[in-house]
Amino acid sequence: MASIYKRGKTWTANILVTVDGQRKRKTKSGFLTKTQANKWAISVEEQKNTGKLPYSKKLFKDEYWSWYTIFKEPHIDENTKSWYLATYRLICDNWSDMKMSDVSVKELQLLINQYAENHVKSSVTHIKNMIGAFCRYAVDEGMLAKDISRNIVVASKKQGSNRDSKFLEHDQFLKLIELANEQNDITSKMILTACYSGCRYSEIAALNANDFDFKNNTITVNKSWSLQEKAVKKPKTNTSNRIIDMPTSFMNIAKGWNMSGNYSFQSTTGYPMTDNACNKKLAWLLEKLGAKQIKMHGLRHTHASYLLANDVDIQYVSERLGHAGVDITMKVYAHLMKEKRFKEKDKTIRLLQNL
Template sequence: MASIEKRGSSYRARVTIYQHGKRDYLTKSFKTEKEAKGQAIAQQNTLFKDFYYLFVQTVKVHDVRKATFDNYIKAGKVIDNLFPTAKLGKLDDVQMQSILDKYGETHSKKTVTELLKKIRTALRYAYAKGYIYNDFASLLKAHGKELPKRNKALSMSDLTKLKHYLLEHTDNEFNLMVLLEISTGLRRGEILSIKPEDVHYDGQYYCVEVKRSISPTTDDTKLKTKHSRRSVTIPENIYDLLKTITPKQSGYLFDWFSFKQSGMLKELLKKIGIPTTTFHGLRDTHASFLFSNNIPLSYVSRRLGHDSILTTEKYYLELMPEKKHSQDTNALNLLESL
């Protein structure tokens, strides 16, 4: 919040802000105390949707990657519709929660969660600058429709079935892309960004160097996190297959297929008789397979390019059904032996 103090013959308004994860201060001097207080009052009468837009354009534009910035802009269009007349200084958790809950009646919980993250960021910035008097952002909850998980990991038997099919049909470049996915757990954008020189032998292992990531929505090829830049080992037969691919005119190894890999994967799995999942689901499958075979969590986390082991635990290590059944049996046997 803003603090106002007398400085000689003038009054200074001082507010705390957070930029790039660090605390900083903004100050401005006024001739009278009334003018100093008036600055915060004027901001409180700003429409929340207008404040959000200015916040994104002046603060987040320098704080996040272009792809993330674009998501903030998209969220702004939703905020325009949800809060057309809401004034910044009049907002409270009850009012906002009611509107968000209404939105959640027709949208998934994940969609509401992503929107709420951006709303909270803007509200906390407004609180730090003294434009709102209560830090109620943490009180807001995301409620929405629970949709079936699309990124479902394949069972061990389905993974084996998929791998055998792919190895028998290596004349199809897309099949090689899927084969690389289940062999490495790379993100789709990371696979699309591979260049011939990124596939090499380091004297001990065959590897794929992850240096960039391709997105269908931006020309930005920066990796998702600092730990995303990594060297991922691959089997020798996968290395040999990758070396047979003719590089595209763009310099990349794989055709981007107009970013229609999701539909192509769906058709492939249907043809083989395997439950539908996504490329991210195959990444999940790779991690689950390693974990189910007692590969250390720290290694799996590094292989996936996560910044934290907690991320790996939270999102990627769902046990495959066969492993869960065997562990259930082991647990029951132990209990019965007491």
């Protein structure tokens, strides 16, 4: 609400605004008439409502870093931290002198477009989401007039790897299991466990002897290994806590493994074997088989694809993988769901034609 009053022979107008999270009065004097003062006040109100009024003179990069260190860093895992830090580096490299009052939808779109030149769409989306989370906080704290990330368009000229290239064909999968079983090194045992369980590397690395139930043929997943911190952490999500049913054939093999250390797959360092070591061994095995190259996480995709292709219920597969919901499973394996839909359509037509 504007306040307009006469001071001597001229008129003064002031209006309440929020700057750096604090309510202040913006004042201007020297108007010859009350009408002029009122017009100025209306103009400032308009700027407030359209986000054109400067809300903070602080640097965008400094406020982002402050927000990250206080509200995010203490509560997130290392993988998520890496995205916040990548976003901060991008801001520092391109907006080193950008003030909170100067950022706009246009400036952010240009930044996102630039990043998209050399990064796949999923990475661009991560960056946009990190900046968006900060912008919403800045709006709540009165540092920005509006969320400048809301209408940002995410695209990319760089193509990501094809979903089909992330998992093995069924015959390659079976041959890999056979060859891995013939090896006696720790990384091969981790690869074999990934094939049969569909677990993430971080989940396999955190396993210890108590997680293997040889009576009920199950593996309990209730923790995750952080490579960066060299420590056991909580699983990725609450639904990652699960008990996985395992085939007797695998459990009979695992019975013969030495799991006397703190971890089932412990190296000479006293820590689990690294994902890099696992990926190197997996590359060697796949090269020996003449199969396409995938990473350890690709075994998780292969495991799920194998089950879904053999008509295992998607709800069960989702629970087995520890997904937060079946919608995530359907999104990740949409290519298989599309193939299954065509098969189900053909089966439906055949049934109806026999009526």
